[in-house]
Amino acid sequence: xxxxxxxxxxxxxxxxxxxxxxxxxxxxxxxxxxxxxxxxxxxxxxxxxxxxxxxxxxxxxxxxxxxxxxxxxxxxxxxxxxxxxxxxxxxxxxxxxxxxxxxxxxxxxxxxxxxxxxxxxxxxxxxxxxxxxxxxxxxxxxxxxxxxxxxxxxxxxxxxxxxxxxxxxxxxxxxxxxxxxxxxxxxxxxxxxxxxxxxxxxxxxxxxxxxxxxxxxxxxxxxxxxxxxx
Numbered sequence: 001x002x003x004x005x006x007x008x009x010x011x012x013x014x015x016x017x018x019x020x021x022x023x024x025x026x027x028x029x030x031x032x033x034x035x036x037x038x039x040x041x042x043x044x045x046x047x048x049x050x051x052x053x054x055x056x057x058x059x060x061x062x063x064x065x066x067x068x069x070x071x072x073x074x075x076x077x078x079x080x081x082x083x084x085x086x087x088x089x090x091x092x093x094x095x096x097x098x099x100x101x102x103x104x105x106x107x108x109x110x111x112x113x114x115x116x117x118x119x120x121x122x123x124x125x126x127x128x129x130x131x132x133x134x135x136x137x138x139x140x141x142x143x144x145x146x147x148x149x150x151x152x153x154x155x156x157x158x159x160x161x162x163x164x165x166x167x168x169x170x171x172x173x174x175x176x177x178x179x180x181x182x183x184x185x186x187x188x189x190x191x192x193x194x195x196x197x198x199x200x201x202x203x204x205x206x207x208x209x210x211x212x213x214x215x216x217x218x219x220x221x222x223x224x225x226x227x228x229x230x
Contacts (some may be wrong), residue, residue, distance in 0.1 A: 038065070
């Protein structure tokens with residue numbers, strides 16, 4: 001009886017079924033709901049680690065996806081950062097800007113600014129930390145874009161309104177309108193960004209957003225002498 005020959009390597013290669021190659025295009029795990037989740041994951045990493053220190057691999061790990069999906073949706077790290085700014089950061093700034101009654105009374109404007117920052121921080125608690133790390137700190141990745149897009153919208157418009165209030169005799173002439181904008185930012189965004197520090201110094205369980213807002217308004221009312229003024 002003839003002995004059956006073992007298949008040779010050439011024979012095995014010839015009989016092996018060819019592997020199916022995935023067609024180029026949309027990855028299998030992609031979905032319409034995934035892109036917003038990737039943006040949120042990138043934002044969380046930016047706030048926690050800083051933009052410069054955040055890799056695509058870290059963002060993919062945060063989102064529970066592969067780096068290939070990030071490349072599919074955004075191309076590279078720079079384009080992803082631009083998307084986060086355009087779709088997450090700037091809409092927050094634009095929403096805040098729309099709340100400011102720049103053509104209204106000065107007291108109304110100041111109150112709207114303080115309340116607007118409180119609402120912004122409540123809805124987007126990531127904003128103060130991102131602002132400090134990526135805008136205020138030297139080398140922050142968002143400083144240039146903020147100077148280019150944010151400055152004309154809010155600080156310069158506020159300063160112009162304060163100049164007009166001085167001319168109308170509503171605001172004290174000894175105040176610098178530009179520095180008043182800086183003071184407003186310092187009295188609102190800074191306490192929110194530094195909350196983990198000052199809350200560790202004091203027994204502050206009774207200080208919530210409304211208490212902080214009322215405290216800030218009391219300081220401004222007395223410092224600017226706005227009580228009862230338009």
